Amino acid sequence: AQSVTQLGSHxxxxxxxxxxxxxxxxxxxxxxxxxxxxxxxxxLQLLLKYTSAATLVxxxxxxxxxxxxxxxxxxxxxxxxxxxxAAEYFxxxxxxxxxxxxxxxxxxxxxx
Amino acid sequence: SQTIHQWPATxxxxxxxxxxxxxxxxxxxxPNLYWYRQAAGRGLQLLFYSVGIGQISSEVPQNLSxxxxxxxxxxxxxxxxxxxxxxxxxxAWSVGLARNEQFFGPGTRLTVL
Numbered sequence: 001a002q003s004v005t006q007l008g009s010h011x012x013x014x015x016x017x018x019x020x021x022x023x024x025x026x027x028x029x030x031x032x033x034x035x036x037x038x039x040x041x042x043x044l045q046l047l048l049k050y051t052s053a054a055t056l057v058x059x060x061x062x063x064x065x066x067x068x069x070x071x072x073x074x075x076x077x078x079x080x081x082x083x084x085x086a087a088e089y090f091x092x093x094x095x096x097x098x099x100x101x102x103x104x105x106x107x108x109x110x111x112x
Numbered sequence: 113s114q115t116i117h118q119w120p121a122t123x124x125x126x127x128x129x130x131x132x133x134x135x136x137x138x139x140x141x142x143p144n145l146y147w148y149r150q151a152a153g154r155g156l157q158l159l160f161y162s163v164g165i166g167q168i169s170s171e172v173p174q175n176l177s178x179x180x181x182x183x184x185x186x187x188x189x190x191x192x193x194x195x196x197x198x199x200x201x202x203x204a205w206s207v208g209l210a211r212n213e214q215f216f217g218p219g220t221r222l223t224v225l
Contacts, residue, residue: 034213043202043216044156090156099146100214104155 002027002093006103014111019063019078021106023091026072033074034092034100035065044090050074061085086110114139118203118217125224131176131190133220135203138184143205145186146214147178150200162186198224 007022032051036044048059055067065076088107092100115138147159158171160178168178179187200221204214
């Protein structure tokens with residue numbers, strides 16, 4: 001079985017500041033990890049994914065995440081926040097089958 | 113390229129009425145299909161998934177059912193809606209393997225009054 005925990009249901013950062021969204025996972029097998037973004041009243045869009053290749057994964061819109069096995073973490077970062085980054089972000093994990101287990105999400109607010 | 117459609121986009125239904133939400137995928141064959149519900153502040157809950165025509169797995173016992181009458185069509189139904197069925201319903205597809213991401217549709221906002 002696998003699970004993810006997203007610390008902080010709401011995160012606020014100033015425009016231009018570092019964005020850090022936390023995700024810790026639990027998995028009995030080597031995990032595949034994903035970050036998705038959801039804008040209001042829309043479906044989810046994949047930001048990036050880790051599939052056991054490079055531990056530092058770069059995604060769209062300037063986001064990246066680092067897989068740290070020793071910390072069971074897959075935190076999402078962006079060096080400089082933009083107003084358009086305001087959205088809800090979901091971390092997800094999958095194991096041997098095709099099902100994803102999602103975290104409860106983090107709502108990111110950008111302060112002008 | 114692949115696309116996924118959901119309709120309707122929004123729906124307001126009275127308690128006790130039936131429900132039918134439809135999802136179709138274009139541009140791929142034999143996808144895995146998923147129905148999720150997103151309630152306010154509760155993340156995504158997997159309701160059903162399907163690996164082929166007529167093959168439905170239910171994740172959570174509830175008032176809903178799913179069917180897959182065609183390879184790229186996935187339908188979510190209810191005979192009698194409850195207030196607790198309100199939420200944002202998302203359909204998604206993937207192509208096998210756990211490392212492959214799921215692609216999501218635009219969603220249906222269901223309000224049960």
